[in-house]
Amino acid sequence: MNPELVVFGVMALLGIISMVATIIAILERDLVKAVIFSAIQSTAYAFMYYLLMAPDIDLVYIPVAVGLYPAVILFLIKKTERFEGGEESGK
Numbered sequence: 426m427n428p429e430l431v432v433f434g435v436m437a438l439l440g441i442i443s444m445v446a447t448i449i450a451i452l453e454r455d456l457v458k459a460v461i462f463s464a465i466q467s468t469a470y471a472f473m474y475y476l477l478m479a480p481d482i483d484l485v486y487i488p489v490a491v492g493l494y495p496a497v498i499l500f501l502i503k504k505t506e507r508f509e510g511g512e513e514s515g516k
Contacts, residue, residue, distance in 0.1 A: 432476050439476075443469035454509045456502045464495045 443466040450462035467490035474483040 436473055436476055439469040439473050442466075443473075456507055456509060457499065460495050460498045460502070463498075464491055467491045467494070 446462045446466040446469065450459045450466065453459040453462060467486075471483055471487050471491060474486060
């Protein structure tokens with residue numbers, strides 16, 4: 426089996442995972458879950474950068490997009506309401 430085909434297959438799978446995670450994050454009314462799905466999408470992108478042999482981008486992207494950004498957003502959600510629209514239940 427050609428190694429390039431395996432890399433392209435894994436990248437296609439990661440692209441689908443990131444697209445699904447992004448759609449779920451947009452549709453999710455619970456903001457904490459939306460941040461988690463956004464972090465999943467960012468993790469998939471980080472693996473794609475690694476497979477594209479871009480370690481310099483990957484070394485910057487991982488701490489910012491997977492660690493710092495979700496932490497800041499979770500802190501801001503803690504200061505406001507967890508559910509979009511002011512609902513207290515997750516309906």
